[in-house]
Amino acid sequence: MTDHPQIAVSTVIFALRETDDQALPALWMPLVRRIRAPFEGHWALPGGPLGIDESLSEAARHNLKATTGLAPRYLEQLYAFGDPARSGDQRLVSIVYWALVGNDEASRSEADDNVCWFPADALPALAFDHQLIVDYALWRLRNKVEYAQIAHRLLGETFTLAQLRSVYEAILQRPLDPANFRRQMAASKSLAATGEMQSGARHRPPRLYRYVEVPGTTPNPWA
């Protein structure tokens, strides 16, 4: 056992996927098959060591690119996991980032045999404590205060209310009433109509909305 803790930087990536065999779109994530001990053959979060000259986010992007080919436009630090028992003989502290990517970004990683996308709520046996890390990431995602900012990461800069509802449904794993959802979103300060319509051949194409940054999430007791 080394006499000092080592640092790894890994990333949890979520993308939204429509699947034929279920009504709701679901959150999917890419995993990498380990080709060496420990946990050889098990699936793991894409990651690797922290380079001596890399910032933490640079290491996250670098390790992600090297293992999956993915280059998400957006990365956010999630949490540092450092239980002494999590990594066997070698003491390893994993600083974990998370990313939300659109299918355009997600599709780039399909080539490699050792990289595979799985539904976030039905993963194979994971190496180390990576299932715990995924569970924590899902918990954090489900407790995000504002979903519009998540939607524009998963869907792009503009989206319809139906697409936004599909994000809520995928995260919350339950169908939502469209009319009720529309009323709720109409009251949201973080959503703005672009004035444009979704392109397509339909007679009445749906309106496109975009996410508007809302300064602070602190409730204003003097408002």
Added chain:
Amino acid sequence: MTDHPQIAVSTVIFALRETDDQALPALWMPLVRRIRAPFEGHWALPGGPLGIDESLSEAARHNLKATTGLAPRYLEQLYAFGDPARSGDQRLVSIVYWALVGNDEASRSEADDNVCWFPADALPALAFDHQLIVDYALWRLRNKVEYAQIAHRLLGETFTLAQLRSVYEAILQRPLDPANFRRQMAASKSLAATGEMQSGARHRPPRLYRYVEVPGTTPNPWA
């Protein structure tokens, strides 16, 4: 320069203090004077290295106790800071925790000459990137969705509405209208009257409230 990044675990601690020279109570925090290079003589966040057998939170508690004597009832991981330039010759990643302590806990650290409490918004020159870390902690604190859970860390299990308002005022650094604040808090699901009154000789002692855990902070689009 060592060939691998080292890990330190530090803690930002906030306590609420009344001061004679200002109307509002303010957030104060303890700093430790460095007695060796780099930044010898500068003030720094209490912290130290991660022991090979310690969990991250155990290291935070251990380093905090060793440097300040403080043993907060509550610690939460804040963020990992790892810019390659932040620590000079030695590459050091700091995993930072934060704590909110009551004055009963805070007072224990007064003895040591190399430990001093400062107003969080008027700190001396800090070592390393610790001012950046404090600024980030204050930003996170000011963007907390629910202040009642912060209040019971700073004030204890039960508190009056006036005490809760003093927490908002200290964090937001502005006076709040008592009547308006009372109306706002009456609508808060995370606040419950205990049915008890604040002990004292007053004719009409104020009611005592407690924090109630609210499951999730996700807005319910189907509510």
